Amino acid sequence: MKLSFLTKYPLLFIIIIFFELFFSSRVVAASFKLEFAAKNSGLLQSADPQGITSAEQQLRVDKLLKLIQQRLLIAHDVARWKWNHKRF
Numbered sequence: 001m002k003l004s005f006l007t008k009y010p011l012l013f014i015i016i017i018f019f020e021l022f023f024s025s026r027v028v029a030a031s032f033k034l035e036f037a038a039k040n041s042g043l044l045q046s047a048d049p050q051g052i053t054s055a056e057q058q059l060r061v062d063k064l065l066k067l068i069q070q071r072l073l074i075a076h077d078v079a080r081w082k083w084n085h086k087r088f
Helices: 003-008 010-024 026-041 054-084
Strands: none
Touching: none
């Protein structure tokens, strides 16, 4: 990239840097991942609340609890691996 480009379009350069910093943030990336995973797993649906039976609701809660349990089962091993490889 030539210096003349930066002098002609300084605002564009600043916007590009801002977006790189914004989207490289761990918090932002994690929130996007969480939202994407929730939409694709079927946990969040825009359904009519009166149309959901208690059995369907219980199945959703059980599915969520199973996912939480799976995460908790591997959390210690992941933490140990990160500690041993100095990746915090």
